[in-house]
Amino acid sequence: MSTVFGIPVPVILGQLTLGLVNGSFYALLSLGLAVIFGLMGVVNFAHGAFYTLGAFAALLGLQYLGINYWLALLLAPLAVGLLGVLVERLLLRHLYGLDALYGLLLTFGLALIVEGSLHQVFGASGQSYPVPDALAGALNLHFMFLPLYRAWVILASVLVCFGTWFVIERTRLGATLRAATENAPLLQAFGVNVPLLVAATYGGGVALAALAGVLASPVVLVNSHMGNELVIVVFAVVVIGGMGSILGSIVSGLVLGLIEGLTKVIYPEASNIVVFVIMALVLILRPAGLFGRE
Amino acid sequence: MTVSRWMSVLGTVFIAAGPCVAHAAGEPVVIGDIDDMSGVYADVEGAGGVEAINMAIADFGGTVLGRKITVLSADHQNKPDIGASKFREWADQQGLNLLLGGSNTGVNIAMSKVAAAKKVPFIVIGAGGASLTNEDCTAYSVHYVYDTTALANGTATAIISAGGKTWFYLTADYAFGTQLQSAASKVVETHGGKNLGAVRVPLGAADFSSFLLQAQSSGAQVLGLANAGTDFSNSLKAANEFGITRTMKPAALLAFLTDIHSLGLKTAQGLYLTTGFYWDLNGETRAFAKRFFAKMNREPTMDHAGAYSATLTYLKAVKAAGTTDSDKVMAQLKKDKINDMFAKGGYIRADGAMIHEMYVMQVKAPQESKYPWDYYKLIRKMSGEDAFGPITGLCPLAPK
Numbered sequence: 001m002s003t004v005f006g007i008p009v010p011v012i013l014g015q016l017t018l019g020l021v022n023g024s025f026y027a028l029l030s031l032g033l034a035v036i037f038g039l040m041g042v043v044n045f046a047h048g049a050f051y052t053l054g055a056f057a058a059l060l061g062l063q064y065l066g067i068n069y070w071l072a073l074l075l076a077p078l079a080v081g082l083l084g085v086l087v088e089r090l091l092l093r094h095l096y097g098l099d100a101l102y103g104l105l106l107t108f109g110l111a112l113i114v115e116g117s118l119h120q121v122f123g124a125s126g127q128s129y130p131v132p133d134a135l136a137g138a139l140n141l142h143f144m145f146l147p148l149y150r151a152w153v154i155l156a157s158v159l160v161c162f163g164t165w166f167v168i169e170r171t172r173l174g175a176t177l178r179a180a181t182e183n184a185p186l187l188q189a190f191g192v193n194v195p196l197l198v199a200a201t202y203g204g205g206v207a208l209a210a211l212a213g214v215l216a217s218p219v220v221l222v223n224s225h226m227g228n229e230l231v232i233v234v235f236a237v238v239v240i241g242g243m244g245s246i247l248g249s250i251v252s253g254l255v256l257g258l259i260e261g262l263t264k265v266i267y268p269e270a271s272n273i274v275v276f277v278i279m280a281l282v283l284i285l286r287p288a289g290l291f292g293r294e
Numbered sequence: 295m296t297v298s299r300w301m302s303v304l305g306t307v308f309i310a311a312g313p314c315v316a317h318a319a320g321e322p323v324v325i326g327d328i329d330d331m332s333g334v335y336a337d338v339e340g341a342g343g344v345e346a347i348n349m350a351i352a353d354f355g356g357t358v359l360g361r362k363i364t365v366l367s368a369d370h371q372n373k374p375d376i377g378a379s380k381f382r383e384w385a386d387q388q389g390l391n392l393l394l395g396g397s398n399t400g401v402n403i404a405m406s407k408v409a410a411a412k413k414v415p416f417i418v419i420g421a422g423g424a425s426l427t428n429e430d431c432t433a434y435s436v437h438y439v440y441d442t443t444a445l446a447n448g449t450a451t452a453i454i455s456a457g458g459k460t461w462f463y464l465t466a467d468y469a470f471g472t473q474l475q476s477a478a479s480k481v482v483e484t485h486g487g488k489n490l491g492a493v494r495v496p497l498g499a500a501d502f503s504s505f506l507l508q509a510q511s512s513g514a515q516v517l518g519l520a521n522a523g524t525d526f527s528n529s530l531k532a533a534n535e536f537g538i539t540r541t542m543k544p545a546a547l548l549a550f551l552t553d554i555h556s557l558g559l560k561t562a563q564g565l566y567l568t569t570g571f572y573w574d575l576n577g578e579t580r581a582f583a584k585r586f587f588a589k590m591n592r593e594p595t596m597d598h599a600g601a602y603s604a605t606l607t608y609l610k611a612v613k614a615a616g617t618t619d620s621d622k623v624m625a626q627l628k629k630d631k632i633n634d635m636f637a638k639g640g641y642i643r644a645d646g647a648m649i650h651e652m653y654v655m656q657v658k659a660p661q662e663s664k665y666p667w668d669y670y671k672l673i674r675k676m677s678g679e680d681a682f683g684p685i686t687g688l689c690p691l692a693p694k
Contacts, residue, residue, distance in 0.1 A: 008511075011507070011508070011511055014507050015504055015507065018501070018503050018504045018507065019504075021501075021503075022500070022501050025500075116332075119332060119336070123336070123337045123552075124332075124333065124334060124335070124336035124337045124340070124524075125337040125338075125523070125524065125527070125552045125553065125555070125556045126524060126527065126556045127556055128531070128556060128557060128558050128561065131535070138536075138537060144507065145536065145537050147535045147536060147537075149535070150503075150535075219501075219531075219532070219535070220500070220501075220528050220531070221524060221527050221528055221531065221556055221557075223524065225333070225334060225524070229498050229500060230500055233500070261504055264504040264505060264508075265504070265508065268493050268494055268495060268496075268505065268508075269467055269494050269496065271496060271499070271504075272496035272499065
């Protein structure tokens with residue numbers, strides 16, 4: 001069997017594939033953060049809480065309303081996105097003239113309230129969400145068996161990520177959104193409803209987090225803590241990609257997933273800090289991030 | 295602000311007046327509980343543990359030696375410094391008579407140092423690390439419900455006798471995980487099995503599949519899960535998803551009833567595990583469980599039952615000794631046999647280990663489960679001596 005650094009090639013290929021799965025989650029989550037920061041200048045610390053809410057929406061929808069997985073993929077992000085719109089209209093809106101720190105504090109407080117409430121109602125140990133029947137099998141990749149569901153996660157995430165990138169960078173709607181960040185009063189003078197646009201942007205970013213939550217729910221136990229560990233890694237991913245850079249967040253999400261996967265074979269104990277080591281290096285060498293503009 | 299200032303004033307008065315004030319008749323007997331109330335282990339004991347303590351106090355009659363019994367509880371957030379400083383604060387300012395330690399071995403090791411310094415009896419309920427009665431033992435510590443040695447003796451022995459000779463471990467990378475892995479490794483070696491390796495996984499990892507793939511490529515027959523709580527559940531869930539459970543037999547070195555409830559029987563069926571208590575063992579356990587269920591809307595874990603039993607045991611010792619003086623109560627505790635719904639003929643050894651029967655269980659298949667929470671079937675009862683093993687000599691209080 002051929003080896004690289006004394007590790008068999010099939011093992012490395014297996015870990016890279018899994019890294020891609022995890023990277024897909026990072027990309028999807030950091031994308032939402034990047035959209036919200038890039039277009040609104042808000043550091044959304046509640047992102048992990050919205051991810052958790054997405055998973056709970058899917059779980060409760062299934063348990064109480066019989067909403068299946070495929071419908072949940074659509075309805076849960078929609079519901080959580082609408083909640084995001086409410087948060088923006090009722091709370092965040094008042095902080096726009098102020099330092100970015102206020103938005104950070106507000107969303108951090110929101111995250112604590114959401115996670116605390118979920119803990120109070122559902123406890124800490126979590127519940128299982130079944131893998132949908134259509135995705136229950138496994139693919140034989142010869143170097144490993146990849147559960148069909150994980151392959152679906154990669155596919156779904158890549159499609160959504162590049163779809164979002166396309167909308168923001170290549171369509172008229174995206175151009176209007178970007179114009180709103182550049183010069184809101186001027187855009188308003190052209191008759192565009194800027195406040196509505198901003199609220200929709202926040203709702204959209206939050207919906208992406210909820211979508212990631214629905215995608216994750218068959219893979220991990222759905223509990224009130226599932227978002228708070230992940231969100232810190234995702235913030236590091238966004239910093240590495242360049243705060244607010246859409247493409248940067250997608251690419252660095254996927255690449256960091258791969259690097260983390262390799263670390264898990266070479267030195268597993270370091271797998272939870274490797275992303276932060278890279279973040280520190282990037283901040284020293286290129287403070288605006290890999291894809292960021294100074 | 296004013297309240298905490300008043301507290302510190304009161305605390306100063308207590309210190310100035312010395313222990314005679316704190317022990318005067320009319321002063322309440324204070325029992326504290328420091329546990330993970332909001333994190334990953336909160337369901338294993340947490341708020342249910344406080345409820346169990348209150349049930350024990352009510353069953354005892356609410357008073358001891360004519361003094362009222364009060365309960366304090368705090369969240370250690372899985373941080374050793376928070377647990378230790380809360381314990382010190384209560385010992386200095388609240389006249390604490392007994393502390394019950396909840397989950398997390400790391401936090402409990404830190405709190406045992408405070409127990410020794412402040413001379414306050416300290417009964418560990420939720421933490422598993424056997425070092426608490428070995429190199430980290432103190433004259434005031436008791437380890438009540440289970441420890442890593444007993445878990446390994448129960449589960450590892452059962453799996454080896456069922457034919458699982460070669461082992462690979464998925465180990466939580468902190469005190470509890472490494473102690474559990476080394477205890478299981480010893481049992482495997484003693485029974486002629488082989489340890490093929492281990493991967494140390496950071497606590498609270500988001501994804502376990504990479505580590506599981508490494509376990510699979512080791513070619514071992516048994517996947518030893520030396521982790522707990524959400525980490526245990528998520529790793530078993532992923533092992534199922536990746537088909538690893540078809541080639542390797544998973545061994546739950548520590549699993550609580552709440553974990554099995556979260557996973558569901560479809561995923562957890564066939565799993566061997568070791569526990570100090572099961573709600574559906576006999577009439578007495580069912581009676582306790584029924585009362586607990588009425589309050590908490592779930593069946594009790596071994597930690598809930600242990601918190602109840604430990605509180606009763608302490609109160610009985612105080613009554614028998616006729617004082618809350620720490621040294622006299624500790625002597626009484628180590629003299630009495632423990633007989634209640636949790637333990638039969640249990641006793642506290644010189645090193646602080648509470649020696650009692652442990653149960654090796656197997657998780658039922660979905661079709662075997664007849665009613666809600668009907669999850670385990672009993673495979674084997676282990677005597678306390680078999681479960682906790684002989685005194686190792688590592689604790690200076692208990693030479694070999």
